[in-house]
Amino acid sequence: MVPPIVTPDGSPIQGPLGMLAKAAWQVLLVAGLASLALGIVVFAWPEETLLVVGVLFGLYLLVIGIVQLVAAFGTHVTTALRVMAFISGALCVLLGLLCFRSAVRSLVLLALWIGIGWLFRGITQLAAAISDPLMPARGWQAFAGVANTLAGVLLLVWPVESIAALAVLAGCWLVILGLIEIVTAVQVRSRAKQIPSGT
Helix, strand or coil: CCCCCECCCCCECCCHHHHHHHHHHHHHHHHHHHHHHHHHHHHHCHHHHHHHHHHHHHHHHHHHHHHHHHHHHHCCCCHHHHHHHHHHHHHHHHHHHHHHHCHHHHHHHHHHHHHHHHHHHHHHHHHHHHHCCCCCCHHHHHHHHHHHHHHHHHHHHCHHHHHHHHHHHHHHHHHHHHHHHHHHHHHHHHHHCCCCCCC
């Protein structure tokens, strides 16, 4: 067995692998605790959490809209692209401001935004699976396409109820993810102790 490398005062020297392992378990532990705490917050105050999400979505739309407006005036692109960027930016700013006026309206917009995204993704996945017989995992791709399409339709038909259900599912997932990361951090820590000094 190789004797541990020590400093003049007798403490073992930690090599790059040991330092990386120490940093890894600490980062995992912090991420796990943060996920767990956020999941508990979602369960404890679901309505308040949705309001915060709605405000953040409004802020996102506002920032994106301002960026697009600046791009419309500051780029050397064709007039048609400038007009499209200006219209898109103005709409995003308008929708963002509407989100700040009404939390329910921002949640409806968020649900519609996600629903349209899922709907297009599902239709694209389904079309790709049907048209390409050599696609890997074609059956699973088709299934995912159908699932995404149905989820998108549900969000478009019942936006507020769907977004509330999504928040609960997100809370469940965050709690599970947090617990997994905490357990992984403990395992990484125990393995890090077995790394020889100086490694």
